[in-house]
Amino acid sequence: IQEPQLQGQDVGMQCEDDRTGIGVETLKRAFLDNLFYVQGKFPALATKHDYYMALAYTVRDRLLQRWVNTAAIYTQEGSRTVAYLSAEFLMGPHLGNNLINLGIYNQVQQAMTELKLDLKELLAKEEEPGLGNGGLGRLAACYLDSLASLEIPTLGYGIRYEFGIFDQIIRNGWQVEKTDKWLRYGNPWEIARPEWAVSVKFGGRTEAHKNAQGRYQVRWVPHKVVLGIPYDTPILGYKVNTANTLRLWKAEAPESFDFEAFNRGNYYGAVDQKVTSENLTKVLYPNDETYEGKQLRLEQQYFFVSCALQDMLRIMLRQKLPLEQFHEKFAVQLNDTHPAIAVAELMRLLLDEHEMDWEPAWEITQKTFGYTNHTLLPEALEKWSLKLFSSLLPRHLEIIYEINWRFLEQVRHKFGTDEGRIGRLSLIDENDGKFVRMAHLACVGSHRINGVAELHSELLKKTTLLDFYEFFPEKFTNVTNGVTPRRWIVLSNPKLANLITSCIGDSWIKHLEDVQQIETFAQDPGFQKEWQQIKRENKVNVASILLDRTGVKVDPDSLFDIQVKRIHQYKRQHLNILHAITLYNQIKQNPNLDITPRTLIFAGKAAPGYYIAKLIIKLIDSVADVVNKDPDIGDRLKVVFLPDYNVKNSQPIYPAADLSEQISTAGKEASGTGNMKFAMNGALTIGTLDGANIEIRNAVGAENFFLFGLTTEDVGALRLTGYRPWEYYEANPQLKQAIDQIASGYFSHGDRRLFKPLVDLLLDKDPFMLMADYQPYIDCQQQVSQTYRDRDRWLQMSILNTARMGKFSSDRAIREYCQQIWKVKPVPVQLAAAKTGDG
């Protein structure tokens, strides 16, 4: 079927009709219309969910106008496009964000009020697409927001997991995982595009054949073929007409019903293929920063990468662009190594399917890709056994061998036959079994390699990727992460946003550097009072959420001390809990102690197979149980674990924090992004010199940041000289008491076995050096408590934190990617211009 060529003049709409208008009356009419015609309900029968759906469709209509126009203009202009390849996109609920970006939040709120509905209740009905584990997936979501807001043509490519990250419930203090059935009630934000389905091959063998010109080519004869169906979601920028596309792929069987099997009487077998094919995109692997060498995971990675690249080739052909210009049309970013197989897949498509020669194909490939590394943790560096790899992707292995051979020839040419170096650089790890090293493939196949914070990028060059840095130093760069102020201030903290806007106007929402202008109010008593009032209201809100979800009553006037992130040993939630125990003991020993009242709030998921992380949750819950019930303690200390941390639940948390816990072992957290969300919302940070903490401290001023702990160099030196955690324990009575209590069953009803694995680990190896950092942490917390008592000083510090966080907008990060890596420029979208076709 010939696809019709899209003309700008066919797609624009100008009049305020029911699908585009943004007046309150129009919105009300459109909403009731959608309730009737899409949900098939009238008000007397409608549920809250029906209302949510009707509103979502009303908003989607307004997005579609911009989306179709954007597509028309990109097509007309053949715009250079960023393709962001990521196995995870942790988007969070769409409705609120779209209202902000469309600039219609207030009108919609009024429309709902006039219809006797509560917008907040409807927003709460949205099931968020939890298609990511944590930082990496959320970063991808912030970047899509900024790309659209900066009017950069972009396609986000990923996987439409049927089940996203599990829902967490806490039963008897333990994490229990529940399947995340986010699609159960339908997804109003996506549109399936089966007409753009592609086939993806797996397994089988390769063979040589002669093409029409008599030249030998390789043909891949697969064992199975799976269909990839794209589902598109519009991503609207902030107050612009640009609506880019997030294209997520679902796996389906080419033939969903096997009539032959059915006719043979094999009734279940008839749908077998459908079931096995669809398993491919069934569920997100719930591991953060550890890879599992599972076949299905490699299948997922290859599946979405192949779908994405085939889709890009389709776009090129449709726009009649020669394939030699692939790297001019697309800048493809690899979000970690998860999509790194793209390097071999693009080579295969160009060589085998489009019969290009090796050299031009390789030049195009290298010019196309950029690679972002997000971790130095060895357990996160993906490698696939040759056996698995060759059985699944036999042609790719041949291509990787060829890439490797040519690459190592260049290494020999530059450095001579230094076998140690060659072994370290090789794409194949032969140390202990044979594996394909995905980070090496990404490095060799990309023209830029970046870390995600200054320290991280430096450490990459000095450690993990040192050999690559020595071979091609010009490829290495840094882009410090950022987060979008639209979701993380305007939507999450509307009161603060209004206060800022009332003082300095609203330019800061697009240009976060402008928020610096509130510095002049940092010592203004009236402004401070309003600042404090807003923080208090945000804390009251979280207090009621905590009461509702955990039954724990907390005092909104206490210091809210918050650590929310994945549970991981290197992030050291257990160091935080040692502080809780220390405070508890201090009060018990001196019941009249006048301490700064604190509420310690934790939230985060542990990977289901990560036993120690789950035990840390159990420990937090057990300590909470003892502390919160002890009448001697009262309101001076509360400890709460808020279950099921996700984007939706996190939004009220950042605005309510007084203190942000960023206490990872130095050198372990690549960047962090929660640290940015907290500081933007006026929380002060207690943190180590790790990841982006360092840059945050430089930006907000050392005097407005609570620093403690070992540096990366200290950690290395201590390891070299022999680290003996036991000695810290022996020498420190407070620390000893806390550890002994955990070990003796004080927090576990006398059960000494429960926390033994954790205690043994801390006293024996303590791989993340809690024992060494304990006392500096406790001392620093003491300083925090004292400072909090000086209300004016604290408020000033809080205001200065927000004021100086401009650098950490994802808009800044995206501008850097555009300039340093992608070389791509904005393409503004004008609705009227698209209509007349004269833009």
Ligand code: RUG
């Ligand atoms: O752990 C890192 C965070 O430090 C970082 O802020 C985030 C975004 O860059 O990525 C996280 N990360 C790293 N998530 N997965 C990995 C390892 O693949």
